[in-house]
Amino acid sequence: MTGSTAAPVRTPSDHVVRRALRNPTVVVSGLVLLLVVAAAVLAPLLAPHSPTEAVLDDVLAPPSADHPLGGDSAGRDVLSRLLWGARTSLLAGLIAIVTAVVVGVPAGLVAGYRSGRFDAVAGWVASVLLAVPGIVALLVVVSAFGTAMPPSMIALGVLLSPAFFRLTRSTVVNVRAELYVDAARVAGISPVSIVFRHILSVVATPIIIQASLSAGVAIIVQAGLAFLGIGDSLAPSWGAMVNDAYRSNIEAPLLTLWPGLAIGITVAALALLGSGLSDVVNRTDAVQSPRRSRRLAAEAAAEVAAAPKVEARTSDEATLVVEDLHVQYSRQDGTRAEVVKGVSFHVDRGECLGIVGESGSGKSQTAFSVLGLLPPEAVRVAGAIRLRELDLLSLGERSLNHIRSSRLAYVPQDPMSNLDPAYTIGAQMVETIRAHERLSRRAATQRARALLERVLIVDPDKALGSYPHEISGGMAQRVLIAMAISCSPDVLIADEPTTALDVTVQQEVLDLLRELQRDLDLALVIVTHNLGVVADICDRVAVMKDGRLVETRDVFDLSAAPQHPYTRELLGSTLSNVAPRTRIGQGSPSTATTEA
Numbered sequence: 001m002t003g004s005t006a007a008p009v010r011t012p013s014d015h016v017v018r019r020a021l022r023n024p025t026v027v028v029s030g031l032v033l034l035l036v037v038a039a040a041v042l043a044p045l046l047a048p049h050s051p052t053e054a055v056l057d058d059v060l061a062p063p064s065a066d067h068p069l070g071g072d073s074a075g076r077d078v079l080s081r082l083l084w085g086a087r088t089s090l091l092a093g094l095i096a097i098v099t100a101v102v103v104g105v106p107a108g109l110v111a112g113y114r115s116g117r118f119d120a121v122a123g124w125v126a127s128v129l130l131a132v133p134g135i136v137a138l139l140v141v142v143s144a145f146g147t148a149m150p151p152s153m154i155a156l157g158v159l160l161s162p163a164f165f166r167l168t169r170s171t172v173v174n175v176r177a178e179l180y181v182d183a184a185r186v187a188g189i190s191p192v193s194i195v196f197r198h199i200l201s202v203v204a205t206p207i208i209i210q211a212s213l214s215a216g217v218a219i220i221v222q223a224g225l226a227f228l229g230i231g232d233s234l235a236p237s238w239g240a241m242v243n244d245a246y247r248s249n250i251e252a253p254l255l256t257l258w259p260g261l262a263i264g265i266t267v268a269a270l271a272l273l274g275s276g277l278s279d280v281v282n283r284t285d286a287v288q289s290p291r292r293s294r295r296l297a298a299e300a301a302a303e304v305a306a307a308p309k310v311e312a313r314t315s316d317e318a319t320l321v322v323e324d325l326h327v328q329y330s331r332q333d334g335t336r337a338e339v340v341k342g343v344s345f346h347v348d349r350g351e352c353l354g355i356v357g358e359s360g361s362g363k364s365q366t367a368f369s370v371l372g373l374l375p376p377e378a379v380r381v382a383g384a385i386r387l388r389e390l391d392l393l394s395l396g397e398r399s400l401n402h403i404r405s406s407r408l409a410y411v412p413q414d415p416m417s418n419l420d421p422a423y424t425i426g427a428q429m430v431e432t433i434r435a436h437e438r439l440s441r442r443a444a445t446q447r448a449r450a451l452l453e454r455v456l457i458v459d460p461d462k463a464l465g466s467y468p469h470e471i472s473g474g475m476a477q478r479v480l481i482a483m484a485i486s487c488s489p490d491v492l493i494a495d496e497p498t499t500a501l502d503v504t505v506q507q508e509v510l511d512l513l514r515e516l517q518r519d520l521d522l523a524l525v526i527v528t529h530n531l532g533v534v535a536d537i538c539d540r541v542a543v544m545k546d547g548r549l550v551e552t553r554d555v556f557d558l559s560a561a562p563q564h565p566y567t568r569e570l571l572g573s574t575l576s577n578v579a580p581r582t583r584i585g586q587g588s589p590s591t592a593t594t595e596a
């Protein structure tokens with residue numbers, strides 16, 4: 001499908017205000033809170049009297065023109081005290097929430113992201129804080145620091161922080177394990193951007209809800225303390241007003257109503273605002289800074305340019321060369337398990353290499369070594385990985401990130417898990433494109449649209465505006481392929497690219513990969529356990545078993561005359577008289593050997 005203009009991409013930053021304004025809960029509760037804030041801020045102007053001025057004639061005075069809500073037991077104007085009391089209540093909520101967020105959220109982020117000893121210690125501290133009886137702790141603080149409101153609200157914030165800690169930690173642990181976070185790393189998005197966009201954006205929603213509910217709790221606790229007479233008896237506060245009204249309940253029952261309404265309405269508005277905002281933010285973009293991403297990319301590019309260059313030794317033409325690669329993992333007993341044992345291969349431009357082998361043979365570990373995405377516990381003990389003139393193993397994380405986003409691309413196994421469900425396809429493509437290229441959002445959207453057309457998506461405008469759950473698995477894989485080729489890579493590594501797909505679309509995706517490989521002159525590496533896929537698309541095959549390469553051959557030669565017994569076994573179990581497709585029409589025999 002063609003068209004001159006792409007549909008506007010639903011990016012959350014464009015939408016957040018509009019969506020919030022369309023949410024009636026947010027609008028109503030926001031307006032109520034605005035009124036309360038305005039009343040607090042403008043109290044000196046709005047209040048008809050001083051909140052502490054006591055006039056004997058006005059003791060328990062009924063509502064009148066001079067005192068619209070009457071007078072309290074000391075003859076002070078109730079309306080003025082209500083307006084000034086809003087300041088105390090809002091400030092109390094603010095102090096408690098800021099304290100709880102400042103203590104709980106960073107601790108939860110670090111504990112969830114890094115685990116280990118910090119996680120254990122922070123978890124223990126959170127449990128201890130939760131076990132502390134709140135009212136006792138507050139009374140201790142009051143007796144130690146006096147009856148002023150801020151120390152008790154800071155203490156309350158600390159007591160509320162475990163909820164923020166646990167919420168943040170569990171969300172981060174879940175998000176960190178998501179494949180789309182790995183996919184973002186592979187796409188070359190900087191770790192800071194990943195934390196802000198994919199992790200903080202997910203954490204933000206529960207924190208907003210928790211913060212608004214906790215602010216309500218803080219307002220109630222502060223009012224409760226003031227009601228008990230703990231606090232500055234002269235400072236106007238809603239709690240102190242309830243206390244005063246309670247003592248004069250028989251003579252002036254209306255006095256309880258005003259501070260009760262103020263507390264109830266404010267707390268309810270906070271809770272509703274949190275709930276409404278969570279709906280809005282749920283699908284909303286986090287702060288994204290393409291400029292910062294580009295700056296980091298430029299710095300990484302400079303690092304890459306300055307990295308020591310190597311001479312290609314295996315083949316003058318080889319784009320990617322892996323030599324004698326060994327990967328080990330530490331076992332609990334202190335020994336090491338070697339999962340990749342001296343693997344060597346090379347891939348040329350315009351060539352497709354298949355890495356095949358049974359499950360656990362080390363295919364993915366080899367591919368992840370090339371991508372620089374081995375888990376931290378992996379130990380790379382030896383070997384070389386060269387991408388043309390670059391020694392990839394000598395590069396730091398930032399440089400590798402740059403290489404992954406510009407010269408090495410990756411297509412994963414499960415397309416759905418590799419797309420962030422909270423963002424539209426367009427937003428995710430635009431983010432990837434703008435992280436590396438100085439393009440306006442509009443130009444990046446056009447680019448994304450062209451890429452979707454290139455991978456034969458029939459209605460690219462619709463796809464750009466869709467969320468991952470709104471598209472099929474085959475289309476999601478095309479989207480990921482489009483994102484992979486967006487940086488015009490030299491090497492594309494596809495890890496079981498068709499395994500998660502319906503059989504009817506597997507062939508289409510393989511055809512697409514083959515076509516792109518030819519058109520873009522890519523060095524294509526397909527990791528698979530399926531020799532049918534290899535026969536379909538690959539020029540050469542590297543067969544892996546138990547971490548070793550047992551045979552690397554031209555696909556036709558391998559099919560016609562497998563040399564290693566394991567290759568014969570593999571062919572016997574998967575191929576049935578299927579000719580390697582790469583040779584069809586090139587005058588080669590049309591049948592492949594099936595059994596030794």
Ligand SMILES: Nc1ncnc2c1ncn2[C@@H]1O[C@H](COP(=O)(O)OP(=O)(O)OP(=O)(O)O)[C@@H](O)[C@H]1O
Nearest residue numbers: 329339357358359360361362363364365366375529
């Ligand atoms: N984090 C890890 N710690 C220890 N061993 C690991 C780790 N990750 C992978 N391995 C081991 O490395 C070996 C090779 O795994 P790899 O994922 O490369 O296999 P594979 O050939 O890609 O299999 P599959 O097709 O099932 O993905 C396996 O024995 C696996 O158990």
